Amino acid sequence: MDNQSIAKIFEEIGNILEIQNQNPFRFKAYYRAAQTIENLSQELSEIYKADKNGLTKIPGIGRALADTIIEILETGKSRGHDALVKTLPEGFLNMLDIRGVGPKKVKLFYTELAVKNIVELKEAAEKRLLQTLPGMGEKSESEILAAINEYLSTSHDRRLLFDAMQQADEFVAHLGDGGSGGKNSATSKLIEAIEPCGSLRRRAETVGDIDILCASKNPEKIMERYVSYPEIAKILSQGSTKSSVVLKSGIQVDLRVIDKESFGAALQYFTGSKEHNVRTRDIAKRKGLKLSEYGVFDNDKMIAGKTEKEVYNAIGLPFIPPEMRENRGEIELAEKLGVKGEKNMPKLIELKDLRGDLHVHSDWSDASQDIETVAMAYKKAGFDYIAMTDHSAFIGITHGMDENRIKQQWKEIDKLNKKLAPFKILKGCEVDIHKDGTLALPDEILKKLDIVIVAVHSAFTLPEPEQTARIIKALKNPYVKILAHPSGRLINKRPAYKVDMDAIIKTAVENDVALEINSSPSRMDLQDIYVKRAKELGAKFAINSDSHHSSHMEYLKFGVFVARKGWLEAKNVINTMPIS
DNA sequence: GCCGTTTTCGGCCCGACTGTTTTCAGTCG
Numbered sequence: 001m002d003n004q005s006i007a008k009i010f011e012e013i014g015n016i017l018e019i020q021n022q023n024p025f026r027f028k029a030y031y032r033a034a035q036t037i038e039n040l041s042q043e044l045s046e047i048y049k050a051d052k053n054g055l056t057k058i059p060g061i062g063r064a065l066a067d068t069i070i071e072i073l074e075t076g077k078s079r080g081h082d083a084l085v086k087t088l089p090e091g092f093l094n095m096l097d098i099r100g101v102g103p104k105k106v107k108l109f110y111t112e113l114a115v116k117n118i119v120e121l122k123e124a125a126e127k128r129l130l131q132t133l134p135g136m137g138e139k140s141e142s143e144i145l146a147a148i149n150e151y152l153s154t155s156h157d158r159r160l161l162f163d164a165m166q167q168a169d170e171f172v173a174h175l176g177d178g179g180s181g182g183k184n185s186a187t188s189k190l191i192e193a194i195e196p197c198g199s200l201r202r203r204a205e206t207v208g209d210i211d212i213l214c215a216s217k218n219p220e221k222i223m224e225r226y227v228s229y230p231e232i233a234k235i236l237s238q239g240s241t242k243s244s245v246v247l248k249s250g251i252q253v254d255l256r257v258i259d260k261e262s263f264g265a266a267l268q269y270f271t272g273s274k275e276h277n278v279r280t281r282d283i284a285k286r287k288g289l290k291l292s293e294y295g296v297f298d299n300d301k302m303i304a305g306k307t308e309k310e311v312y313n314a315i316g317l318p319f320i321p322p323e324m325r326e327n328r329g330e331i332e333l334a335e336k337l338g339v340k341g342e343k344n345m346p347k348l349i350e351l352k353d354l355r356g357d358l359h360v361h362s363d364w365s366d367a368s369q370d371i372e373t374v375a376m377a378y379k380k381a382g383f384d385y386i387a388m389t390d391h392s393a394f395i396g397i398t399h400g401m402d403e404n405r406i407k408q409q410w411k412e413i414d415k416l417n418k419k420l421a422p423f424k425i426l427k428g429c430e431v432d433i434h435k436d437g438t439l440a441l442p443d444e445i446l447k448k449l450d451i452v453i454v455a456v457h458s459a460f461t462l463p464e465p466e467q468t469a470r471i472i473k474a475l476k477n478p479y480v481k482i483l484a485h486p487s488g489r490l491i492n493k494r495p496a497y498k499v500d501m502d503a504i505i506k507t508a509v510e511n512d513v514a515l516e517i518n519s520s521p522s523r524m525d526l527q528d529i530y531v532k533r534a535k536e537l538g539a540k541f542a543i544n545s546d547s548h549h550s551s552h553m554e555y556l557k558f559g560v561f562v563a564r565k566g567w568l569e570a571k572n573v574i575n576t577m578p579i580s
Numbered sequence: 581g582c583c584g585t586t587t588t589c590g591g592c593c594c595g596a597c598t599g600t601t602t603t604c605a606g607t608c609g
Contacts, residue, residue, distance in 0.1 A: 029581035281593040
């Protein structure tokens with residue numbers, strides 16, 4: 001059983017205990033554990049196999065939860081969970097996904113109206129039965145009905161970070177220029193600072209909603225401006241400092257307006273993650289302080305709040321970069337280092353550290369531009385080198401290169417290298433890994449290439465042992481330098497192929513093969529949690545665009561986001577190095 | 581249910597907004 005499935009079981013146990021009105025700290029323990037497990041970079045089964053007491057070393061997992069995990073690992077299920085699930089009808093917990101409906105309400109609907117799922121809840125609302133219940137009224141009923149209709153009509157996929165960033169930028173532009181295309185300076189003067197926060201600022205690969213923080217002395221004006229955005233489909237709430245809307249695109253946008261003196265504290269709060277916040281607030285509390293979005297307070301005296309660094313330092317921690325705030329060990333590290341150890345926090349890689357791109361396509365395979373056009377674009381953008389890595393000939397790949405065409409391409413590259421020097425085009429190839437782990441090109445060719453990238457483009461559904469063995473065999477080829485998009489997933493479209501990622505990482509380390517962080521916004525592969533794990537195991541990485549058009553070099557920043565979320569520094573990434 | 585340079589027992593983050601109320605519970609982040 002994989003971590004995601006186990007996390008889901010814990011989430012359900014938490015939900016049911018909450019509906020049953022049990023001790024809040026008990027069900028919260030299950031939620032916290034679910035969250036932690038979902039974020040783990042190593043499979044629970046591996047942790048348990050390596051150390052029988054390893055599970056209880058995970059923060060938030062004690063003896064009882066560890067035993068439940070062990071039971072699930074050994075039997076495929078938890079009797080406790082099964083018993084709880086049996087107390088509720090099928091589909092019951094889905095009602096919690098309706099906005100405005102929580103544990104208290106579903107319990108009320110069930111006990112009073114025998115409502116068992118979303119469809120029955122909709123029927124009850126349409127029959128105007130909900131408003132007859134205690135604590136409910138006409139307004140609540142119609143809001144729930146609207147939320148159900150919205151839920152049933154929209155996709156529940158989280159947005160790609162790429163899409164969310166675009167929408168956030170447009171929204172910020174609207175607020176900033178008053179919707180007048182930059183001419184309305186009266187409105188922009190209202191805004192002293194503005195920044196998208198939440199999972200977007202943490203550069204999570206997908207984003208559930210967009211959070212925007214704004215500093216202003218005149219929140220009412222900002223709120224007016226906010227709800228006038230033409231792309232708004234529905235206003236969910238509108239207060240004096242906080243409003244929520246849903247855009248026509250279906251994404252929710254929350255705006256918080258705050259005084260400039262509190263901007264740092266509000267950034268910290270609004271960026272999350274939730275679990276990170278809970279822990280930082282807990283640390284503050286244990287020091288006799290209080291941390292909220294308004295600042296750090298010693299009794300009633302505000303001692304920090306203007307900047308995030310000030311806030312972290314005030315509670316005894318070094319500044320923690322937003323990308324790291326996922327409760328994946330950053331709190332423990334920060335507590336260990338303390339304010340004085342701030343310089344020893346990871347110095348996360350930045351886009352400007354990249355000097356080349358080691359995975360680039362041209363019209364020699366499935367891209368549209370010729371090599372010179374592509375190379376010129378990179379040169380102009382300030383890069384020192386690229387590796388031309390067109391596809392090897394293989395079923396399913398358009399215009400893949402066979403040995404003869406590869407040799408022809410080398411001549412072209414030699415010619416261009418003279419012309420474009422000191423910019424350098426490396427001779428490369430994205431070589432297919434066959435189902436049996438052999439490569440699509442012979443070693444005689446591979447050894448003459450500067451960069452051999454290997455990749456899986458077929459037989460995605462092999463069972464885990466075969467898929468793992470296939471990739472491991474390829475990594476052991478002495479000429480292989482990089483493993484492209486190691487998991488193969490396309491976000492929201494295609495799941496990762498089933499592999500033992502720990503085994504692949506270890507093999508890559510042993511054979512000095514770099515793991516690619518593919519920057520394509522729908523790949524972002526290797527995933528951040530595995531990047532962090534791989535770094536711990538000593539892996540090297542390559543942040544590549546996999547560009548099929550020179551404009552795709554813009555994607556590299558998404559690869560850098562992933563790298564930062566995996567705590568990488570420039571020295572961990574081979575294409576931050578000079579070419580020689 | 582978890583956890584411990586305040587505790588092995590007694591704590592467990594903090595605040596905004598809404599609707600239904602007449603002071604607050606529920607939900608959300």
